[in-house]
Amino acid sequence: MRLHRNLVFAVIDGLHEIFNEAGYADKVVQKLLKRDKRWGSRDRSFVAETVYDIVRWKRLYAEIAEVKEPFSRENLWRLFAVWATLRGISLPDWKQIGPTPTRRIKGKFDELSKIRKYKESIPDWLDELGAKELGKAWDNEINALNRKAPVILRANTLKISRDKLRGALEDENIDTEFIKGYPYALQLTERKNVFTTEAFKKGLFEVQDASSQLVADFLNVEPGYRVVDTCAGAGGKTLHLAALMQNKGQIIAMDIYGNKLKELKRRARRAGAHNIEPRVIESTKDIKKLHGKADRVLIDAPCSGLGVLRRNPDAKWKLQPEFLDNIKQTQFNILENYSKMVKPGGKLVYATCSILPSENQDQVTAFLSKEAGKDFKLVKDKKILSHQSGFDGFYMALLEKKI
Template identity: 85%
Template sequence: MRLHRNLVFAVIDGLHEIFNEGDYADKVVQKLLKRDKRWGSRDRSFIAETVYEIVRWKRLYAEIAEVKEPFSREKLWRLFAVWATLRGIILPDWKQIAPTPTRRIKGKFDELSKIRKFRESIPDWMDDLGEKELKKQWDKEISALNQQAPVVLRANTLKSTRDKVRGLLEDENIDTEFVKGYPDALQLTERANVFSTEAFKNGLFEVQDGSSQLVAEFLDVQPGQRVVDTCAGAGGKTLHLAALMQNKGQIIAMDIYGNKLKELKRRARRAGAHNIEPRVIESTKDIKKLYGKADRVLIDAPCSGLGVLRRNPDAKWKLQPEFLDTIRKTQAEILESYAKMVKPGGKLVYATCSILPSENQNQVKDFLTSEIGKNFTFTKDKKILSHESGFDGFYMAKLERKL
């Protein structure tokens, strides 16, 4: 592979913004890709993939390169040199690249690969916590969470079918395959820009991970019901609920962030989902108004996001152990408060994109012994680990309110 100076400079600039200025990797990459209109799809994918790779393996590469944060530009070039060397790329004779001890890099890589926290490039606290909560499964799980996530689509059944979407994408030279056990899913056989396709612009599909596609189905919604999606965000699961309800009934999509609900409105228009009513949560009054009124309630709770590290590798470095203590309290409060919206005989699903029992099974267990929780019976739950499913790590539990 021949390295192009302007592309590598873009990578270094991006890493500087992520590591030294605390910007989010996805936003930085989006901005970088607009820098030069002459870049083709291969150039753009080099930038995106290289930035994400170096972010993902930051701890390992920094250890090999013998550099510590904050990373000066000189140190970022050393990280890049490690990345390139480990990929067998011959480094050009540029003044930014110091002579690179290829053999020492490879030797150090082999040595560090014997120690999990370096091999999987994670902070000590995360390694300790993963082992404590997941025991023997942690080894396989963290390894799976360091793989690049596949691109999975969900055919929008309000407008099309999975077969039709597959055919239309094929016409645009994008190959997909069906995924067993996921009725509306199509997985790309190789990465491509699906957002520029006519099928996407016409709202025939959404990009949505396989695990995430199981949540709306788990809620067991029926056309004509009143459903509340309490932490709707930009609405991936809300749109799936609308499709499962065939646009009949009412979905109240709630969130504390108005800008996310604006994005949901835009997506709902494109998807032809007409039964969604976005509502910003401005105070507890907005929740109380709905007490005892919903047939179904989805709580897609805020969480550590450890199940989605494959698509957000910078979360490994931004996440702090103190945040976990705070988020667990928030989860318990949300469950306690939002559960009151379920009417007798109605159902509730509590879901997270975390793999930690302390955010999942333990939260549900504690809730069921609380004052409001005693009105509910546990129906079933589903734990999804990345190394078993090939998709994101997820958890969902279904509870039913007693009559």
């Protein structure tokens, strides 16, 4: 592979913004890809994948390169040199790239690969927490979460069947395959930009991980129900619920962030979902108005996001122990308060994209033992680990309110 100066400089600029200016990797990469209109798909792919790779393996590469944060430009070039060397890429004779001790880099890599926190490139505290909560499964799970995530689509059954969507995408030179056990999912056989396709513009699909697609189904909705999606965000699961309900009934999509609900409105128009009513949560009154009135409630709770590290590798470095303590309290408060919207005989799903029992089944157990949960019973739950499924780590619990 021949390295091109403008592409590599873009990578270095992106890493500086992510590591030294607290930029979010997805936003930084999005901006970088608009940097030069002359770049082709291979150029953009190189920039995006190299940035994500170095972010993902930051601790390992920094240890090999013997550099520490905050990274100077010189140190960022040393990280890049380690990345290139380990991939067998010949480094050009540029002034920014100093002498690169190839044998020492490879030797150091072999040595550090025997220590999990370096091999999987994670902070000490996170490695200790994962081992404590998942035991022997942590080795396989963190390894799986460091792999590149596949691109999964969900067919929008308000407009098209999954089989017909596959054909429509083939007409646009995008090959997909079915995934056993996921009735609405198609997996791309080769990474491509699906957002420029006519199929996407017509609202025939959404990009949604296979594990995430299980959540709406878990809620067991029917056309005509009143459903409340309490932490709707930009509405990936809301849109799936609308399709399962065949646009019949009412979905109240709630969130504390109005800008996310605006994005949901835009997505709903494209998807042809007409039974969604976005509502910003401005106070507890907005929740009290719905007490005992919902057939189904979805709580897709805020969480650590450890189950989706494959697509958000910078979360490893932004996440802090105190955030986890705070988010667990938030999760319990949400479960305690939002569950009051379920009417007798109705059902609730508590879901997270976390793999930690303390954010998942432990929260459900604690809720059921308190006054707020005394009228509920656990119907079933599902724990999804990435190394077992091949998709994102997730948790979902179905609770029923007694009549």
